Amino acid sequence: MATTDHASTREDLQELAKRHLWMHFSRMGAYADHDVPIIVRGEGCYVWDDKGKRYFDGLSSLFCTQIGHGRADVAQAGADQAKELGYFPTWSYAHPRAIELAARIAGLAPGDLNRVFFTSGGGEAVESALKLVRQYHKLTGHPNKTKVIARKVAYHGTTLGALSATGVTDLRQPFEPLTPGGCHVANTNLYRLAPGYGAENLAEAVLECIEFEGPDTVGAVILEPVQNAGGCFTPPEGYFQRVREICDEHDIVMISDEVICSWGRLGEWFGAQRYDYQPDIITTAKGITSAYAPMGAMIASDRMMEPFLQGSTSFAHGFTFAGHPVAAAVALANIDVLEHEGVLENVREHEAGFRAMLESLRDIEIVGDVRGAGYFHAIELVRDRDTKQSFDHQESEILLRGFLSGELFRRGLICRADDRGDPVIQLSPPLIAGPEHFEEMESVLRPVLEEATRRMVHKA
Numbered sequence: 152m153a154t155t156d157h158a159s160t161r162e163d164l165q166e167l168a169k170r171h172l173w174m175h176f177s178r179m180g181a182y183a184d185h186d187v188p189i190i191v192r193g194e195g196c197y198v199w200d201d202k203g204k205r206y207f208d209g210l211s212s213l214f215c216t217q218i219g220h221g222r223a224d225v226a227q228a229g230a231d232q233a234k235e236l237g238y239f240p241t242w243s244y245a246h247p248r249a250i251e252l253a254a255r256i257a258g259l260a261p262g263d264l265n266r267v268f269f270t271s272g273g274g275e276a277v278e279s280a281l282k283l284v285r286q287y288h289k290l291t292g293h294p295n296k297t298k299v300i301a302r303k304v305a306y307h308g309t310t311l312g313a314l315s316a317t318g319v320t321d322l323r324q325p326f327e328p329l330t331p332g333g334c335h336v337a338n339t340n341l342y343r344l345a346p347g348y349g350a351e352n353l354a355e356a357v358l359e360c361i362e363f364e365g366p367d368t369v370g371a372v373i374l375e376p377v378q379n380a381g382g383c384f385t386p387p388e389g390y391f392q393r394v395r396e397i398c399d400e401h402d403i404v405m406i407s408d409e410v411i412c413s414w415g416r417l418g419e420w421f422g423a424q425r426y427d428y429q430p431d432i433i434t435t436a437k438g439i440t441s442a443y444a445p446m447g448a449m450i451a452s453d454r455m456m457e458p459f460l461q462g463s464t465s466f467a468h469g470f471t472f473a474g475h476p477v478a479a480a481v482a483l484a485n486i487d488v489l490e491h492e493g494v495l496e497n498v499r500e501h502e503a504g505f506r507a508m509l510e511s512l513r514d515i516e517i518v519g520d521v522r523g524a525g526y527f528h529a530i531e532l533v534r535d536r537d538t539k540q541s542f543d544h545q546e547s548e549i550l551l552r553g554f555l556s557g558e559l560f561r562r563g564l565i566c567r568a569d570d571r572g573d574p575v576i577q578l579s580p581p582l583i584a585g586p587e588h589f590e591e592m593e594s595v596l597r598p599v600l601e602e603a604t605r606r607m608v609h610k611a
């Protein structure tokens with residue numbers, strides 16, 4: 152039992168964190184002899200830790216803080232709403248902020264994606280989409296259409312349903328057996344194309360899987376506009392248009408998982424708009440509130456909702472906090488900022504500068520590839536650039552966890568060093584960042600990557 156619930160000193164907080172806070176996706180054993188990093192404050196593109204040290208938030212706090220930290224006006228919108236109506240569910244009732252936000256989202260989403268089902272986060276949005284697909288097909292006379300095609304190494308969340316779509320073996324195996332029906336096909340890793348595929352025929356992997364599984368058993372295809380896990384895989388020309396065609400041919404629901412790729416991350420409201428395709432469902436979260444409050448949403452087309460408007464049918468699914476009035480008020484204030492302060496325009500204007508800074512690192516031996524779109528990029532690290540030879544598991548562990556993560560953080564840059572696929576560093580700054588921030592990122596990345604090259608390639 153804790154002796155206090157309000158820690159007054161830094162040491163107390165450390166002690167309580169180690170004893171009580173179970174951090175997500177964290178090797179908790181590592182904190183036995185390391186401090187837990189404790190972030191106490193944020194402003195703009197920066198956060199500060201409990202020792203007063205400043206960091207550039209180069210990952211937008213997990214791809215969330217589109218408008219940056221410390222916006223008192225957005226926080227105030229939440230506080231005002233809490234005073235007026237702190238909570239009421241969206242189960243059989245509505246409240247003004249959820250209605251206004253749903254209408255606002257429908258106005259921004261592509262095509263006839265007019266039906267907004269709120270959730271508390273991204274995994275719940277994906278879970279909702281997968282369940283909607285099942286019930287939709289049952290209601291429209293195709294009860295066997297239950298399988299979901301996703302892409303290898305893609306991350307779609309951790310709940311058991313969403314996990315069946317997630318294509319990261321290490322995240323799946325500890326929890327198997329998963330919800331049945333998850334099938335995985337080649338992703339759009341253009342640096343390391345899957346055997347038998349070129350950029351021009353990658354979408355055929357989806358068709359081959361449908362034919363293999365049997366078209367009458369496949370309910371949905373789920374894809375991110377730019378796939379996060381593996382390191383920001385962008386689609387080749389025409390990829391999504393061909394997937395759309397394939398889905399149409401086989402009555403398969405196309406889900407665009409935009410938990411990261413919406414709300415300006417790629418310079419558009421939604422990633423589907425950047426690549427000009429029309430999904431049947433978009434799943435979103437994170438930047439919808441710039442993370443000033445937790446929220447997610449599944450945005451479905453009128454066609455997807457049609458069977459649910461008949462007779463006594465309902466979508467037998469919901470979450471207590473979905474569409475929470477405080478989160479909805481915060482989301483509306485966040486969208487105001489995105490709209491009135493030219494945040495999407497900022498991304499479009501400076502995307503090339505961001506990319507150029509990353510490209511300039513290509514002279515460093517271990518930089519194998521630079522890829523991504525908008526303010527969502529990755530650098531793939533390789534042992535040998537000419538052969539594209541990657542680091543093996545043990546080297547990757549030494550490189551990422553033994554050196555890069557700690558060193559980048561120590562030098563004041565928060566980003567992600569990840570090896571769910573091949574080793575990458577991901578950079579995804581707040582959407583208000585500009586050239587001076589790119590310079591700052593470069594001033595940390597360059598010496599750290601050069602040092603990593605000396606250690607890993609030259610064994611110096």
Ligand SMILES: Cc1ncc(COP(=O)(O)O)c(C=O)c1O
Pocket residue numbers: 272273274275277306307308309375379408409410411436437447
């Ligand atoms: C594409 C995608 N889908 C789903 C999720 C799960 O979202 P959450 O962590 O909010 O449940 C994530 C989280 O990063 C994501 O990137």
